[in-house]
Amino acid sequence: MAIFAWCTRRSGGLAMITLAALSWLVLSREATAIRYGYKYQPKDSLSAPSYHQEGGGIWTIIWAYYCLFIHVLVFAFPLRAIWAIWDLTSNLQKTVHSKTLKDFKFGRARRGSSTSLSSSETLTSSRASSTSCSEIGDLEPEYFPDGDAVATDRVVHAVVIPNYKEEMDTLRETLDVLACHPQARDSYDIYLAMEQRENNVELKAMSLVSEFVKKFRSIDFTLHPADIPNESPGKGSNMAWAARKLSERYPMEQRKDVIVTGIDADSHLSSNYFALITSMHLANPETANTTLYSAPIVFDRNAHNVPAIVRVADILWCAAGMSGLYRGSTIAPPTSVYSLPLELVDRVGGWDCDPEAIGEDLHMYLKCFFALNGNLTSRTILSPVSQTNVTAGGYGKGANGLASDMQARYKQALRHMWGALDTGFALRKVVELWRERKHTSRAFRPLHNSLNDTTDGYVPQNHLDNLDPERPVESGIFSDVTHDTLKNPDYLRILYLFHRLFEAHFLPVHMTIFVITTTLYMWITDGTSDVHGIGWIFEVCKYLRTLGFMEVALYLFMYEGFHKLAVGVRQKEMDEAGLAKGMNFSHREVKKNFIDYVMVPLVAPIFGSIPCAQAQICHFWTQELVYTVSKKVTRQRAKSIVTGEKV
Known part of the structure; x- marks a missing residue:
């Protein structure tokens, strides 16, 4: 399995080398065949010269048809x-x-705005008061079949903005664009996914949070630690850390209506x-x-x-x-x-x-x-x-x-x-x-509670042997387990x-x-007969x-x-x-x-x-x-x- 994993990680390079080797084999054999395999023909013969040897043989044919496949x-x-x-x-x-x-408008219901001074360990929030005045618009059945404006209000958009050494102007402009949306104060939870290794990053984050605290449902920031083994710096690691922290914010009954959006720092x-x-x-x-x-x-x-x-x-x-x-x-x-x-x-x-x-x-x-x-x-x-x-x-x-x-x-x-x-x-x-x-079913837990020894979030079956999938557990270590039926x-x-x-x-x-x-x-084959067809x-x-x-x-x-x-x-x-x-x-x-x-x-x-x-x-x-x-x-x-x- 280790050899297979090694090969898959280098599948592109192995394929490139294989094709290059096949091409060299075909060209070298064809050149050799043409150089040494010509039949003698009279000077007055008008027919094209031909050669005895097959050149690359079946490899030439495979190479040619693969070439056609690539061109298609x-x-x-x-x-x-x-x-x-x-x-x-x-x-x-x-x-x-x-x-x-x-x-498109959202209801007047205001769930509260929050801000936080997050650390690399926790993401906490303290309430901040703000006012909001949004008109209730007519929502057409084309987009909302139930016609209930309140239904739209339950959907929360958790917007994660990974960034590392991005300029303040870039982040501020992106936040300005998001803040101008009519649903921002009722539905947007903004998370600035930042890197701990950036100098003065907490001051930078706190400045943005204080500036935009009243413009969104909430705004927080997370700091991805620089010393986590086997984690590479970049958008993915920032997203992963922020997602695990924001996951703590949403209870089980709300999670099905939380949409996580990942955007670049300059995305409008x-x-x-x-x-x-x-x-x-x-x-x-x-x-x-x-x-x-x-x-x-x-x-x-x-x-x-x-x-x-x-x-x-x-x-x-x-x-x-x-x-x-x-x-x-x-x-x-x-x-x-x-x-x-x-x-x-x-x-x-x-x-x-x-x-x-x-x-x-x-x-x-x-x-x-x-x-x-x-x-x-x-x-x-x-x-x-x-x-x-x-x-x-x-x-x-x-x-x-x-x-x-x-x-x-x-x-x-x-x-x-x-x-x-x-x-x-x-x-x-x-x-x-x-x-x-x-396997027809699997079970998983919220991201922040998933087991550390798994990479896919699934709860091992041996941990669930005593659980009844038809009967949710009300308390205990597996009270937050979700059972899922898989399609073929x-x-x-x-x-x-x-x-x-x-x-x-x-x-x-x-x-x-x-x-x-x-x-x-x-x-190489110019002027010779097409022996391979x-x-x-x-x-x-x-x-x-x-x-x-x-x-x-x-x-x-x-x-x-x-x-x-x-x-x-x-x-x-x-x-x-x-x-x-x-x-x-x-x-x-x-x-x-x-x-x-x-x-x-x-x-x-x-x-x-x-x-x-x-x-x-x-x-x-x-x-x-x-x-x-x-x-x-x-x-x-x-x-x-x-x-x-x-x-």
Whole structure:
């Protein structure tokens, strides 16, 4: 099992090396066969020369058909992204004009505002009085079938903002955006998930808490200790610590209506984001506690202040995230921002903190997916999350500035591709699922009470032998145990999941290898007969590559409409909230952004294949990556202009 675990953690690197070795074997044998295997032919013969030896033989055929398979996947991905962005844009237009969401209000009931001075050990609260005046709006049955305004008031949104050495302006702006939502004072519990190793972090946290204490239902902060063994610094460990601490705040009877949302420090969310989650949570009680909510992201704040190559890299990163968010999609991994019920967090034992979980959004999705035997419900929130492009502040500073911005984006790409470790995690989980496929029930406890020797939150069966699942225990050590009936594994969804993982973590490198090696193969075999009968494959692959680039260009064109709609909605909401002054709004125009389309052939290898290969090679001797914080842009530092500058 130890060997299997070692191999799964390096599955990407092993696959890359295997393909490279196979390609070398094929090319070397074909070259040798052509060099020494020609038949003698008269000078006046017009037929193509042929050779006796088989060259790579069956390995050449396997290599060629795998090449075709990779090219088909490369062709299919932008098609799915195109369908997804069209579907999202058309549905966003309907949501924007929805009277229900425009008039969405929460009841007058005020549960109280609280603030705390948290430590790395506990999260405590002291009551603070505040006033609130919210009108009771008409809630249409379309979103709330029971028509009861009070029902919406019971849903609490626990918003966790992991951050480490983030600037105060960045955090303040994010909190300002959340505070302007009409439901913030009645439904938002804000948790600043901070790092103890940051200098003066408690003073920083207390300053933000005191500033925003009256603007939310509650606001607290947690400090992730720096000395916990086997925990890597980063968003995942901050989320894990904050989740365990916030879990203590909610009693058993309330937990089913607590939605935990993890956001980046620079993420701007519309009030529609939480309104839509609330409506779906209440409208679908049968799946409410087995649902993970994902939303598309859009880089609409400082796109005009980064080089085109960086801008396009982020747009294509959006494509990767959006490609699973179309209607009917059963596999929808989140990107950066996502929400899930607290009971689901309890079920899976919270967030992992080891180096393998550096891509905490995908990692948490996989934990939930396999905990439910592949029966995780995925719902798309039709409310784009505003993000900032990565920058080192080098835009407009010549070649050195361009290099610094590209270097900053490359570091982020490497961090993204480091998530290839999640493929190994999924492989181990599917083996575990197969071994336990006959188990029909499990039991789990609240996150803060889960056993320390388990990583998935489940209570060992031998501890429950004397418990009756049909009869809850009123007192004692297992009084908070929840029994759960599992559905049979959904193997079709599992197959779809591994297709997406292969697409994310294997496809970039394998495609690059084939682009290079097939070019060499065609050069080596030029002018010889096609003894293997595979020549048609390389012709098809050339057409697929060409069509793939055309599809990416079409996606970029369709992204213009999505971007325009998203930035327009955000700007209108910020105008109404009085926050638009000095805030960044990056508008796009096709005629001024033509250079973006030219950047696609450069973006794919620089921010896709190369960092992916580097990450997979590094995994052979380490799974740890030093987590760095990217520079953010805030309304205090920049002005809104139209994109279109040339690099």
